[in-house]
Amino acid sequence: MLGESTYIVKIDPDLIDLAPVLMESLNQELDKMMLHIDDANFEKIEELAHSSRGAALTFGFDAYARKLRQLKKTSLDKDVLETIIIFKELRLLLDNVEFI
Structure with missing residues (x-):
């Protein structure tokens, strides 16, 4: 899992x-x-993960885009538990990113 340092x-x-x-x-x-x-x-x-992934990649937010790719896979698998875990990791990334 991701640490809470600034990305x-x-x-x-x-x-x-x-x-x-x-x-x-x-x-x-x-x-x-x-x-x-x-x-x-x-x-x-x-569908939303796909859209967000494109936006993240445009800005070079690769870690977020990778997590969204994982989210798409867990959605295809209908894996509720893993989907929730990835949601938490995505939120952590959003809360700790800094663009320079």
């Missing part, structure tokens, strides 16, 4: 002003995904 992401200087928009978007999409676990809507979780 530094070096991004293109032209994108630095957009980092807060990215964070807001990733947080909102993660919140939506978490709601879908209650109704076991794994298809929607997979």
Whole structure:
């Protein structure tokens, strides 16, 4: 599991002003995904994870993108427990990332 240290992401200087928009978007999409676990809507979780992964990769947030790939797999497998664990890891990454 991930530690609670700050995760530094070096991004293109032209994108630095957009980092807060990215964070807001990733947080909102993660919140939506978490709601879908209650109704076991794994298809929607997979769809949102795919969208978020693209945004994360655009900004070089590779660790988050890798976790989203794992989330897509657990959604395909309909593995509720593993999906919840990955949600927690994604939240930890979002709470501890710094873009420079």
